[in-house]
Amino acid sequence: MSDFSTPMGSTPVSLDALDASDPTPTRFRDRATPLWAVTISTLFSLGGGVCLFAVAIFLIFFHDLVAVQGQDLVAALLAFGALVPILGLIIFEVGHARALAGFRYIRNRNRVTGRAMLGVFTAVVFGSISPILTVPFAIGAFLAWLCCYVGGRILKPEPAWDFIPAEAPSFLGGRDKRALDLANARPQDASLLQALHTSIALAGLVGGTACASWLVSLDVLAPSAIAAVGVMTYWSTDAFAGFARQFVIPDPESEGRAASVCILPEEDPQNPLPETGLHVHRLSIRKKSGQVLLSDISFSIEPGKVIGVSGDAFAGKSLLFQALVAPHDLPDLIIEGRVILNGHNLWNRNGHDQDLRAVLIPSVPLTVPGGGGRNLCGFGDRTRLSRAQKILKSLVFTSDVVDRIVTAEDARNLSDTELKALSFARALTLRPRLYLYDRPEDGAGEKLIGALANRAIAETQLGATSVFVTNNRQLLDACDKILMLQNGRLIEFADGNEIRERQSTGWTKFVAERDLDSEEALDAWLASHFRRDGDQANRRAVCMIANEMLSIACQSSGDPQAGDTVAFEFKHFAGHCLLRLLDSTLTLSSGAMAKAEAAARTSVEGERLSPLAKVIRDSLDVQAGDGEAASGLLVTIKTYDPRKQQTRKARHNEATVR
Known part of the structure; x- marks a missing residue:
C-alpha cells in the first residue's frame, strides 16, 4: 500500500480512534410498503x-x-x-x-x-x-x-408552472430555487x-x-x-x-426507476464465488434505444483494500457506482449483472431488518430536512451521534466546526465543505464493509481529503474496502489497485504502482477478451487517443492494424496455455505511435516473419494476406519476440498532426487566391 502523508500537520488515524467497541454492522431497512x-x-x-x-x-x-x-x-x-x-x-x-x-x-x-x-x-x-x-x-x-x-x-399533462423563455435565465442562473423546483415538478393530468x-x-x-x-x-x-x-x-x-x-397520473413509485434489473445467475454453481470480498459479474447497462452505457464489466476486490476508479470524462465511473448499490434508481435504463459483497447480493431490497453492507457517498452530499446532528448520525440514537461526532472531529480537527455542523437547525444551510465532512463522517459512522466515494474532492479542501484518505487506509485494517472515483493525485496515490474505465468498458484493473509508473512514461494499457468480438472495445480505446479535429485518418489506420494484431492473438486461442485475455499498450510520439501486443503465448519465428515480410512487399491491391503480413505492410516497423514486456509484437505506425495539415491547406488556399 502506498504511504500517504497527511497535509497541514494532521496525524494518521489509529485503530484506537476507530473505537472497535462500536456496534457493527449497522442495522437498517429498505423503504417498503408493508x-x-x-x-x-x-x-x-x-x-x-x-x-x-x-x-x-x-x-x-x-x-x-x-x-x-x-x-x-x-x-x-x-x-x-x-x-x-x-x-x-x-x-x-x-x-x-x-x-x-x-x-x-x-x-x-x-x-x-x-x-x-x-x-x-x-x-x-x-x-x-x-x-x-x-x-x-x-x-x-x-x-x-x-x-x-x-x-x-x-x-398533454399540465405542468406545475408553465414558464416563458424570458424567465428561464432567472431560475437557471440561480436567482429562484423555488421556480426551479416548480419547473421540474411532476406534471399532473x-x-x-x-x-x-x-x-x-x-x-x-x-x-x-x-x-x-x-x-x-x-x-x-x-x-x-x-x-x-x-x-x-x-x-x-x-x-x-x-x-x-389513477392510471393516467404518473405513479410516483415508478417514476425515476430503472426499466428493468436482471440479476444473472451463477455461471458455475459447482465453483461458487468466495464468501468474502466484492465480486461484480458481467454488469451491463443500456438505454431502451439499445445504446450501451456500461458493457460487460467484471472484477473482484478482496477485503481490506483501497481501490481507485479512473478514466476520461463520460467513461461511466459514477454510473458504475450507482449500479453497484442502487440499480433500481437509474431512470429508464436496462441493467443486468450480478453484484455480490461477502456472499450477499447488493441488488436485493426488502423492508426487513438487515446489516448495512455498502454505502454510496455521492459527489453532492445527501441531506434531508432536519438538523445537522440528525443528518450526521443518520437519525440514530445518542450513542451513534456521539460516535459520529468523534469521527467528524477526526476529519475536520476542530471542535468549533463540529459544533457548528451538529447544532445547525437545517443541514441544507451548511457550506459545501461542511456538507462534505458531514457525509464522510456519516458514512464512516454507519460502519459498512464497502465505501463507495464518488469524486470526494469536489467541494472538499486538501486537509479534509488527506484526513479521509488516512481514515480509509485505517478502515482497511478492520477489513473494510474503500473505492474512490477520483482524479485527485493524493487519493490515487493511496490506492492499492486502480480500475480504468474507457467508454463504459473496463480496460484495466491492476496494481496502483504499476499503473502510475506506466502513466508517468506515457504508456496506456488496454486488456480485453481474447476474442474477435473485442474489436469494438479495442477501437474505442484507441480512438480516445485521437480526439483532435482531422484525426480520422490516424484513428482509422491505427485501428485497422490493431484489429489485425488482435486476430494474430486469437490464432493462439487454441493453445491450452493461452489465457482468456490479451493486452495492448499504446504511446504517442511526434509523427508516429507505438502499439504493443502483450501475449506470452505468441511465438513468431524468424522464418514466419520473413515469409510475412515477403508477402507484404510483393502484395498487390485486392490480394488476401495473413494478419501478420497486413500489419507489416501498413506499419513503419514491426518487432517480434521477447522484449520489455514478454513475448508479443511492437509496431510503429506513422501518424500526422492534423493542425499542420490544416495550416498547410490554409497556406495553399491563400496562395491560390493570390
Missing part, C-alpha cells in the same frame, strides 16, 4: 365509504317519514341521526391519517381504490333490485375509463380530464335519478328511493372515475 399498512388503509377507506352510504339511506327516511307521512317531529331526530355517519366519516379520515402517519401515498391510493370497490358493490346491490338501476353506473364507468385511456395518451370526470359523475346523478323515477312510475320502487339512488349513483360513478384517473 402489507399491514395496505390492509388497514383499505379498511379505513371502506369505512368512510360506508358512512357515505349511510347518509344516502337517511335521505330515504327523510322523504318517506317526513315528506310523505308528515311526521315532522321525526325530522329533528333524523337530522341528528344523520350526523352519526357524517362524524364517522371524519373519524375514519382522521384515524386513517393517524394510523398511517408517513404513508400519505398509500392512504391516497387506497382511499380511491376503497371508494371504487364500494361503488361497484353499490351497483351490484342496485342490480339485485332492478338491472335498470345499474345502467347509469355502467355507462359512467365505461365513459370514465374510455376518457382516461384515450385522454391520457392524447392530452390534463385539466380536461378533471372536467370530464365531474361531468360523468353529474351525468350519473341525472341518470340514476331518471332510472329511479321511471321505476317509481312502474311501482317497482317507492318514491322515497329516488334521491338516495341518484346520490349513490353519483358517488359510485365519481369514485370509479377517480379510480380510472
